[in-house]
Amino acid sequence: MSTPTLNQAQANAVAELLRIAPVAGRLGRLFAEAGHELYLVGGSVRDALLDRLGHDLDFTTSARPDDVEALLRRFSPAVWTIGKEFGTIGCKVEDQGTSWVVEVTTFRSDAYAADSRKPVVQFGDTLAGDLVRRDFTVNAMAVALPENRFVDPYGGLADLAAGQIRTPGTPEASFSDDPLRMMRAARFAAQLGFTPAPEVVAAMTAMADRIAIISAERVRDELTKLLLTDRPRPGLDLLVRTGLADRVLPELPALRLERDEHHRHKDVYEHSLTVLEQAIELEGRLPSRPDLVNRLAALLHDVGKPATRKFEEGGKVSFHHHDVVGAKLVRKRLTALRFSSDEVKAVSELVFLHLRFHGYGEGSWTDSAVRRYVRDAGDQLERLHILTRADCTTRNQAKAARLRAAYDDLEDRIAVLSEQEELASLRPDLDGRQIMALLDVPPGPLVGQAYRHLLELRIEEGPLGPERAEEALRAWWAEQAPG
Known part of the structure; x- marks a missing residue:
């Protein structure tokens, strides 16, 4: 993502604020008349500056949750209170044919205790106290309503224009308050294309162990958000460089196998990131994108290699049965991270099957072998097509062309047999x-x-x-x- 200049960002913000004015202005006046402060805040302000504000609007207020709920019920017939214990009340508003999802949160001043997996929910009394507790300066900007006054006490606008990730206070204090922010820094490096400031990287490296207090579910959710960005590679690389990946996804940094002048093999870590990028490019073949199973399988398809590496004569290196070992490692790790059973099953099956295509180029596959390939892939066949194609990262153009042609031929044979025999629902002739x-x-x-x-x-x-x-x-x- 290209970052805007200060003038461009300000112009974007003005245009976006005018667009949402009917909703934000009405809500601001409602809270002001009740004696409360209200601010558009966080990601909504950041996205307005980047000219990408959607229909989800985040606000913060001095009002306590009961008062917020009472005011929103005057503002909308569709109000929900599922996040009320954390100070958040939501509602849906229809305005001139547009649907808006509004969430209003009481000023917060949460923090983690040294050994706690959950933050202590504390409500604050000032906007300044709320903003300093935000994760990054680009998310610590606000717009006071209904007067549309811009509030930027920590230089978020300048960091936005510079494409930089900084924290409002010291990064050590910020990451101590909520260690998940270290993973969020990696996600924003991928999602926004921003560069973390040196002090942020240093704090992430020094405090990586503290991620252990975060629940597996929250780690999974943040990792998922990172993987579903358009370009997850910079964020994953940051997790590995700072040591965070060693704590949350150790199979990934383990792919950085030692190499020497006598035993040559491709860089498995860089290869895996390239396979991920190529799998993302092929997601147009799937019913919807982004596709989490596709991306997890691409990233983790070779995690069995470190445990199966063997040095052979003549300087070669082998990784026999790394598909079998890798599938077991993937199943164990994704289960520990609380991914769904369907996701665990699908990703581990793809890792187990990702070598099946090898040998097809010699033209040795019978129709029965093609049927077995389809049967074993089951409902993961299209993802297996993508993974197999993405797994070709050779710089030898002639070899790459041969592999593409061979897989084109396999897909053509599958299509012909499918038309003749209904391979998608392969079953015996008798039930x-x-x-x-x-x-x-x-x-x-x-x-x-x-x-x-x-x-x-x-x-x-x-x-x-x-x-x-x-x-x-x-x-x-x-x-x-x-x-």
Whole structure:
């Protein structure tokens, strides 16, 4: 993202404030008439300066939560109080065909105790006290309402124009108050393209251990936000450089394998970041983007390499079975970070399958091998296509072209077989009820064995049809032991 000059930022802000004036102005007058201060604050002001303010508006106020709720119920029929214990009341407002989501939070002065995983919620009495507790100067600007007076006590506007990440107070105090802000600095480095100030990087490095008091769920959410930015690489690199990744995602910095003049292999860490970037570029193939599973699989597909590295004769290095080891490591780490079971399953399966394509270029795959590839990928097939293509980072253009052509050919074969055989829902020609009727057996393990036998035949030979499937089933049944 290109950063605006001061004049551009000010002009952007004026234009955006005029756009939201009907809502912000009315709300400001409502609070002023009740004797309370109200300010547009934080990300809303930052995004207004960057000319990217959406329809979500954040405000802070001197009013306590009960008073805020009473005022918002006069302002909107749609009010929610799910965040009331933290001082936040929300509502939805319709104005001239536009829907606005408004959240108003009482001045805060929260802090973490030395050994606490949750902040102590404390309400403050002044805007200055609220802003100094904000994470970064670019989020510590406010606009007083209804008079539209700009408040910038910590130089956020100048930092915005310079593309710099700084904290309102000392970074040590800020990160001590909420250690998750260290990860948030990495997210803003990616999301905004900003550079953290040297003192911010130094504090992140010195205080990386303090991230341990943050719950796995909050770490997961911040990591997810980082990965879903347009360019996550700078933020991930910052996590690794400061040692934070060693605490929250140690498999990533472990990819920085030592190299020497005798044993050569590509830089696995840099390769993984490049695969992530290339996978993001291919996300247009998916139903929606950004896609978290796609990005996690791309970033972590080679995490099994450090544990499987072996030096071979002739200066070569091997990583046998790093797909199997990597899938186990991914499952363990994502579970610890409280990702959903569906996300854990999908990412670990993609890591396990990411080498399956190797060898296809020799043209040795039969139709049954193609069917098995589709069957094993299941509903992750499109993501597996993306991961396999993104995993090619060679600078050898001829080799890269051969790999692309080979995978184009594989996708063409899958498309042809899919049209002929409905590969997307690959199943035997007989279902469980038909198997039980033909064999005259009740539900149980034998039915599952018969089903799997027919499925293997379906994969090896393609569609059999009901008659051939019945013959094959009876032949299999005749070979089973009596009883």
